[in-house]
Every structure is written in structure tokens, then in C-alpha cells.
Amino acid sequence: MKKIYVKEEWCLGCHLCEFECAYANSGIGNIVLALKDKEIDPNVKVLSDGKITFAVSCRHCDEPLCISACISGALSKDETGAVMVDKSKCVGCGSCVMVCPYGAVRITKEGTANKCQLCMNNTFGEPLCVKKCPNGAIVFEEK
């Protein structure tokens, strides 16, 4: 399946992907309205040790530990192989957060799990972090 991959060599640590992700998943059409005066909680996060920067988001593992750990059946793979969250089923137990080796799942303020769903469930239909990365450091491809 097509997945998001990050090329650390080209990541500039500009954090644009975080804001584009927050915008893409806000459900608001205007980017200023979506981001202005709001604390963002994006599905992709740029991590850094001061030298290297790297945008981390869900790896959509072939054998996802989060799905195995989910006690309520809220996490599942869709037909393409992407790991999706059904918020209506999630009980916010945090099991997925604990088992994810990449730290790519989190419990949001709403009390449910959230993570990158490849922009499949929003109006963009393609990962906006990939499209807007200024240096081709985030790619969406078959490997």
C-alpha cells in the first residue's frame, strides 16, 4: 500500500507539516480560520534532537500492535491497509498509545484516540503534509 515515508535527510524542521495537518483535519475550509489563535494537535509531529529533525506520523504497520491492543475494536485496517480510528467505539483506555513503538497515537482532548489516517477521511483526500512539504521530505508512495 501507499504509505507516508519521511526522508530525514531533507527535513528542514520548519514544522509546516504540523500546521497543514491541523488544517486538513480541522474540517474548516479557510486555513486562517482553522489555525488562528488555536492550539494545534496535529497527527504529524516534528521531533528533533537539536541537529536532526524528523516528522513522525503513523507508520500504518503491516501488523499493527495498536489494533491488537485495542480493547473496543475502535482501531482497524481499511481495505487499502491503512489503520483507521472509529471514535464512536473508542473508550479512551490508552492501550494503543502504550504499545505504539513510534509514539504516533495519542488521546485527544475529546478523550478518544487519534492518529494519522492519511487524510482519507477529510476533504483533501491526499496527505496534506506530503503535498505542502517544501523540500520533498515527506513522501506518499508504494515501497
Place this chain on the structure above:
Amino acid sequence: MIDYNVAPFEVVRDYDKCVNCRVCERQCSNEVHHYEEGFGKMISDSTKCVDCQRCVCLCPTKALKILPNQNAFRPNANWQQKYLTEIYKQAESGGVLLSSMGNPEPFPVYFDKILINASQVTNPSIDPLREPMETRVFLGAKPQTMQRDREGKILPKLPPRLKLSMPVMFSAMSYGSISYNAHAALARAAEKLGIYYNTGEGGLHKDFYKYSANTIVQVASGRFGVHKDYLEDGAAIEIKIGQGAKPGIGGHLPGAKIVGDVSKTRMIPEGSDAVSPAPHHDIYSIEDLRQLVYSIKEATEYKKPVIVKIAAVHNVAAIASGIARSGADIIAIDGFRGGTGAAPTRIRDNVGIPIELALGSVDQRLREENIRDNVSLVVAGSIRSSADVVKAICLGADAVYIGSASLVAMGCHLCRTCNYGKCNWGIATQRPDLVKRLNPDIAAERLINMLTAWNHEIQEMMGGMGINSIEALRGNRLMLRGVGLNERELAVLGIKHAGEV
């Protein structure tokens, strides 16, 4: 101490749109923007801005624009603000003013005063989408005679040549003046396009030896990075005598930039200044030049064409005539608008002549002396579009070099501060965090796109004229007409005025 200068630009932020994402802050190597906790918003220090437009391009909400500073000195047609500003700088520093990229002053651009012909009724135009259209060019000496063997078969013995898929090459830009990634992009694009890029005087990084079939290696007055493998690796060897942006003077890459691989590639110690002398100290005459041309030919077994690159200066035609007799295969002429990583401002802005006029007079002179076929002519110095390419070829060029245009394709916004070494676009810098901003995968693709587009446009213009090969376009001045040019200018260019039959 009073700072007598005022900021040339003003950073204007639309606070209704700014979402405090701080991308501008992270991306500005000049440290213009920062988030002010006290105000809870982004603040810009316009005095540090060089107008490179990096923040404007990356701002996700398009909240930024950079304008000329409205705070200006009292208008004066003679004492323009730039002269005052430059005096303030020199009064403070006591130093020679430095500038980057090509001459920005409002001298006439002759390409913009030349128009191209097209066919109507009596001589049909050609549709390049349906009929063959040849843009391939060979550079090098064209033999005057044909030799046959005893059975009458033609002996295909030709002098060494360069084969170009289209009449454009990337100009000499050294590794040091531009980044590793910029060089990688140029090399990859040249290979893919079937043209050449040029190492400049910085030597050839070991990683790029694999692009040897598309590499022109340069030998300049400092002889940095020149060794046997280097010469043997190039498809052609260019002796650089002069550069359009700074005719008559040498070069100086500060020791601060001679680090790591740049030092290894140039074959000089880390931290030492790379000073290229003004002249080659072994070339004081055409006879001396001939010795170097033949030394290089001898070293490379006469397998590679030798290019001699000069700046366009007042007596360029006579110099070119000498070079055409020196054994060189190709003459490259760089006009006064040619770019540079750093040059003294006074020289960049006041020395040299326009490439259009230099080309007109050189081509004419070589034809008159019947030595035009001894050499190919490559011109440089602000070729900005496919139309400039076509006009240059009609004026007598075999091909053109593009430097600035290729940098612009990679993202350069001509802020003209390459000499600061803090290029926000990752091109004219050696700072690792900035160099990585230029992803050569993207940059190479952009170069290929630009030249593919130019090639289509060249074919369209040729087709319009009813011409189906570059060979038939070269020196075809009847295809050009001048507008708003005086008799002398038209005579030097060798073209008629628009309206003349």
C-alpha cells in the same frame, strides 16, 4: 554610534492572517522574524531583510509581503539613495563594496530591443509537433576540408566535439560559490537533458565524477582542484580568462568557506583564502594561451575540445580572433550582466560590454577573417528565456551558457546577497542546515522542466520562421529586426531596423 543606513525593505505582516506558526522564524537565516512572548505575536526586524522571499513563499497563510521601504531619503535624481547608502557603508567600514549576481543597473538590454521574424504566405512555417525539428548542436572546430581514403570513402576524422541536445549549457559555477546540492542538481539535469554543466574553478567533487560525460572542467588562474584525473574526467576543458561580472580581476573565496569537502576538492588547506589571480601568470599573450591550450590537449591526448572563456570587453573581437587562432575549439564570451557569487560592486556595475554587441562584433570579425569555422561560439551573460537563446543564435552564437537562469529555476530569487553565505534557498551557501534546503531531486526536476519548456519554445519559434534546424538559424541575422536602436547599434549587431525590408 549612529547607524546612517535605513532598511531597504519593509517586511509587512498581515496580523489578521498570521497564525504564529513560526515557519518564517525557522526559515530566515538573517533572523528577521521572531515570536515576541510579551506581545503574543510575531515581530519582524526589517533592517536584516535581504528580500529573498523565502518566508513569503513558505508562509502557509500568505500573511507576509516584502515591500521597498517607503522611508526614503529626499529624492535626488543625481544623488540617488543607493549612492548615499554606499558611501555610508564605506565611511563606516573603509572597505571595497561587494555585490552578487549580475549587474542590476538600467543599462539597455539589447535582447529586448530585437524582434524575431515569422513566415507568412510565401514561405510556409513548420509545425514542430508534426514535423522534425532539429535542436541538436555540435560544438568544436568544423573541418574546412574533407578527406577520403583510396577507395573514395570519406574519412570520418573530426576534431573533438561536444554534442548538445539543445543549444544551452549550464555556466561555470564553482563548488564553494554554490552548494553541493546545487552542483548535484546541475549535474543530474545536464545528464538527463544531454547537455553539459561546468565545474567552475572549484575542482570536481569526487561524488560527481560519475557525471563525467556531461561535465566541463574549468582551469582558471588559481588552478584550484586541477590534476590529471580532473582533466581526463571532463568532456571538455575550459580555460577561464575572464568572467562577465568582473572582467580584469581575479576571484576570492574567503577562508571561512574553505571547509571540509570544499577544501579537499580545491586541494587547498582548510581555512585558507582561495585567491585566484587577476591574470593567468603564464599567459601574457595569445602565444602563451596557445601553449596552455596545447599543454591541455597534450595531457588529454587531443580527445577533448578546449574552451577559452573571456569576458566581453571593448576589444573583444580582436581578442576572439586571437583565441580562434590559438588552437582553442570553442570560445565562450560572458557579457557584463553575467552573474557572480561575489564581485566588487564598482566593477560589476561599470566594467564590460553587453553580450549582444560583443557577439555581433565577434561573429562578424571571425567571418571577415574566414576563421569562424575554427571555433564554436558560446555566449553568456544574462540569457533569460528561450527568446534570448534564439536571438543569440541568430546573432551568431552556436550555443549559450545559462547561470543565473538555472539558479532561478532552483529557487533563487535574485536577492543578490550570495556573498553573505547565508542563502535561504540552499544554493549559495555552505552552511549544512541551509544546504539541505535544496533537495537535488526537486531542483534537478525543475531544471529539466525549464529547459524542456525552452526547447519546445525554441522549436516553435524556429518553426514559425520556417526553419527546421539550429544550423540554419545560426548567424541568420535576417531573422532579426531592431526596434528603437540607432544606426551604430544596428551596425554592430549587424541587423536591420524593424520595417526595413
